[in-house]
Structure formats: C-alpha cells, structure tokens
Amino acid sequence: MARKKPLTLYRNIGIIAHIDAGKTTTTERILYYTGRKHQIIDVHDTKDGKGSTTTDYMEQERKRGITIQSAAVTAEWKGHQINVIDTPGHVDFTIEVNRSLRVLDGAVVVFDGVAGVEPQTETNWRLADQYKVPRICYVNKMDRIGASFAHCVKGIRERLGANALLCQVPLGSSDEFVGMADLVAGVGYLWASDDKDSVWETVPLDEIKARLTFGASADNAWIADLPKLRQDLLETALALDDDAFERLLNTGEFDPAVLKQCIRRGTVTGELVPVLCGSSYKNKGVQQLLDAVVDYLPYPGENGGIAMVDEDGNVIGEQVVTDDAPARALAFKVINDQFGTLTFCRIYSGVIKKGDTLLNVTRGKKERVGRIVEVQADDTREIDEVRAGDICAFVSMKDTETGDSLADPAHPALLERMRFPDPVISVSVEPKNRNDVDKLSSALYKMVKADPSLKLEVDQETGQTVLKGMGELHLEVTIDRMRTELGVEANMGKPRVSFREAFGKTVEHTYTHKKQTGGSGQFAEVTMIFEPGEPGSGVVFSDEVVGGRVPREYIPAVEHSVKAESQEGQVAGYEVVDFKARLIDGKYHDVDSSALAFEIAARQCFREAQKLSKPKLLEPIMHLEVVMEADYLGDVIGDINRRRGTVSDQGHKGSSAFVQGFVPLAEMFGYINFLRSATRGRGTFTMEFDHYEDVPAGMVEKLMEKEAK
C-alpha cells in the first residue's frame, strides 16, 4: 500500500522549556484547536484536583503539577500530521528532553514572558544545539503582570546566542495583551475576548496604533516601530535569497511565498530562530504557533538522515529518511503500565507492519511486532503499519531498551546511540512489606529499563539494593511511580553521593601470591604499573608481558580481576575511575599456578598499589542557579560559600536577583528547605551535575563520617 500522506506533511516536534513556562497548557491548546479534544482542562484546575489534562495523566504529576513523563501526542493541522512530545522542565528529568530531542525534527521552545530565559531553557537549548534541532521560540504568558517581550528577546539573543527573527510582536502586555502584530503577513490580530473560541480581527499594520487604546508602557514601545520592525524582518530573512534581497532593496517589493521559504530555510539550517508570542492560557497565539510549525519547522529527513555507526560508535554512513529502504527504527522510550510494555520508536526508513519480525541490532535479538499504536497521551489508537518519519509505540516487545536500534533482520544497521549521563546520587531501597522482595526487584528492574539515567546495584557489604539517579527528586519520583504504576511500595534510605576514587600518581608494584595447603599449592606473581588517566578515559588494561613470563591463558584473569576490583576502591569503597593498568612482568609455577592464583595476585596488587598512589576521592560538583528577590542575594551567596561552593555569576533581572555557581552535591541535600526559609518561600533553584572534582585533603574524613551516619 502506498503512503497516504507525503513525508513533507509530517512534523515531529518537541515542546521544551523551563519548569512552569506553560508547555502542558500549550500542548492542551494545540490538541483543542486541532480538534482532538473538545474540552479544555487547565493545569490550574488539575492542581486543585478538578480534572486531568491529557498529557499529565499520572497521579504524581497531578500531585506535583510537573510533567514527569513525556508523552507523545498526535494532531492534525491544515492537512499536516503533527506529532508533539511534551517534555518535563525539571532538571532531574533532562534525560526525557535529551532522548526526545534525539528523535525529533524540530522544537518549540516555550518561555514564560515574565521570567524570560531561565536556567533549564539554557540547558535544553544547548542540548538542542548538540542534536542540531531547528527551533521556534514562543514567548508565552504575555497576559501576566510584568510580562516583557523585550526582556525575553534580549535573553534569547544574549544568553542563548540565537539569531532571533521577530516574526510577531505583542500588542500590549499583562491585562492589556489584546493581540499581536504578524510581521510576516504584515497585519495585526486583535482578539475579541479571552475565550477559547474567540475570533480575531485582522487589521492592516498601519491601522494598529489607532485601534489600541492603552498607554505607552516600556513593552509597548514596539507599537510605534512596527513598519521598521517589518523592514528588519524582510531584510534579515530575504538576505538568504540574493535575487529576492536585491529586488527588495531596489523596488521595496517581495513575493510573500519567497519570504516564507527564506524563513523556513533559515530555521531549518539553524541560521534563524523565529520568535512568536502569545498566551496559551488566554487562548491567544496558539493557532498562529501551529501555522509556524507547519511553515518553518522541517519535515522528517529535510535536515538529513540519521547516522549509522559501527560497534565502537564510529559513523559509517547515513540512513536517508525514506520508505524505499530497509526498515530502521530507534527505540527512544520504554514505558511499563498496567497493559504491558510500550516501546516508543522513531521510524527512520522502510515500512513496518503488524506481524513483522525485526532484529534488535544492539542486542542481537529478534523482536516480533505485535500491536502498533499511535499515542494520544493516555489514549491509544491501533494502526496496521508505520513508515519512515513516524513516531509510534510497539506493544509487548521483550528485550528492547531505550537507545536500541531495530532493523529489518536482512539489513541490520546500528543507528547512532543516545548518550546518558552517569547517576550521581544513590539510595538504598527495601520493600515496605517483607514478603515483597521479589516484587520489588522486578519493579525496580522495570523502572531502570524504562529510564537509562537510573542504575541498580547491590551493595557488596550490606547486601542492600541501591538505586542510583540524577537527583533527589528523580529518585523520589521513581519510588512513587513504582507505587502508583506497579503497586509496589518501598522505603528509601538516606540519599548518598556517588563519590569516586582515582589513583593519585603512577605506581609500579609487585605482588606475589604464594600458598601451600597440604598437597598442591597456589603461586602467581604480577608486576603492574597503574597510571592515572584523563577524566572520562575509563579503565584501560594493557598486556605488556614479554617472553611468556605470565602465560597467555592467565592474562584474562588478571584483567578481569583488576576491573572487578576497581569497583571498590581503597579510600572508602567507591568505584575507581580513569586509570591505565599495565601488566609488565610476572612469574608462574608449572604446577601451582592457576587462573585463580593470578586473579588473587592481581587483586592484591591493585589494592596495595592504589593505597601507595596517594589515592584521591572525587565528588560530583553541581551547577547551581538560584533566583530570588534581590534582598536575599547576600544570604544566598553567604550560604553557597559555607557549602564549599563558588559563585560564577550574579546579577539582577527586574526586581529579582540571580546567582550561579558550583557546589559539591554532598553539601546540597535538603537545599530546598534552606532556600524556602531564607527567602520566605520566594526563591527557586535548579541544579544539575557538571563534573567530578578532587575532595580537598582535609575534607575526606569529615565527608566519610557524614556519609556513615
């Protein structure tokens, strides 16, 4: 069967922003205006427990009012199929944004018109840069008191470094926000009311001023400048087309279709970032935003295909987005709910039908395609086939995890993998009810499978199950979700920092393992050099033995033993990272040597060498940004210094102040409580992992004492 809708009529977009900028509200309006939903339920209402928005369907989302789970929803607009992924704003869930960006073709970045560019917007913006995702900026909440389009645009230009192209400017702000000037079409839109079905009147640009009755606040200065702003837009956009640009300069004329093509080309290549405005809550600007998604964001493949890699991750080719190629898809999210496993995939090429068999190339396992569903948040619709460019979920796949490549078994190919950060914080987890041990481990396994920024370990000494993640909230939410989604209740221990250890200097060391027990004995000797490596270089083993002084068959035992032992360092039992272990010499005995003897010798050699190397303890350092009223700035900075932090930037944004800096995670537990009391509940902060750093010499014991409590 041929394709029903050409690829050019598809848009796979993400909605990304800082927490509370209005992503969920905007997604809800998109669903309303595209006719998928007939009643608007506001986030305001759900926080009061009055209803449920389509994307915030999980209980704890309603409770916390933040979108934890990103959900993919499908909508139709002017003949286009728009797949929207709503992503959470909280930094502990960056992973959600990360994996969405990997499979999307374009993004709408939502700003709170009052707050402007916020820390998480910056983080997400940089991620979108990394994945080269074309963007449109939508300055939301123009109806709020204090909204300033000018301030927001300044932030987009200066803090994000974007070549912002003003395609719209607001007409009025806060309760005077009545519409917008569309600089591309050269007209203004004035809404009759805030009602969701309110219509707008289209007014010529030069009549706008006369129609507006409100005063000249700073953010209304635009209104006097509309003709100039339009000229700026024309010149910036048409500069991408030599002929059109020349015509504009010589005659003042241009073809509106060419103007849109230029904006589209500039957006797709990342040279331009169109800026729009509106108020999703007051139902203004969402239809225009949808128009811009269709007009300016790329269709699947317009911006190139997806990289294919070899087993070491080296790029070996590109898969073009087309139906006429073997099936290739990337799993970007796995959700377990009461109906089983949903594996969300982006199809890059080919056609996949119900009943097909695919190869999970990453794991070398076959997967049968049972049911295929298109997802409209908590509502799913079954479909028979999916094609290049589609986003869908496969039901009941067994072995596929986030980041895995699926392909036609006759044409396997690995697609570029997603990168996930290592977790920096851990908690011990035990079942509330003693009989639930098995249920808990299977639930934890499911959670970890669905979220690659979680890790599960067993503490060697205590035998406790340890869950590792990206932040306190991340772990709390995971435990909460196990309860609500899988019905397993668990108790969490105290959150602990994932410290690491490293060799302090290069050490050469020999260890002889000799044991005589009755008959046969044990004998092995190894001489090894341990060298500290660059951050991120990992554990590298090299066999440099000459003349068979350690027989070949025992070398894997040495390597295995060093790697296993590096999981528990000599400073305080943390993983030892980034070193090179060189096996340079050794001795053996014809009768008494064995793999086990060499394993023991290597283990002891590693332990003693690490102790001799003046080992270092490393701790995760977080990037922190705090926003508060200016009066509290001094207290907040003083506190950062007390927590062994450093301030990298500080300043004022309107009546509020901000401070940025770096702080050790070990000093940051419960920071929210400090901030609440120090700022009378008005301060907010975001924090994310930045890098590992040596713990200062005098602090190691103190920290370890604190950890032991």
Ligand SMILES: Nc1nc2c(ncn2[C@@H]2O[C@H](COP(=O)(O)OP(=O)(O)OP(=O)(O)O)[C@@H](O)[C@H]2O)c(=O)[nH]1
């Ligand atoms: N005044 C005003 N409030 C808005 C607007 N859009 C959203 N809000 C409100 O802002 C709050 C946050 O909106 P959400 O849509 O939940 O924001 P979000 O970005 O999805 O938040 P997270 O999912 O928690 O990251 C809610 O109380 C919304 O009603 C707007 O245009 N104007």
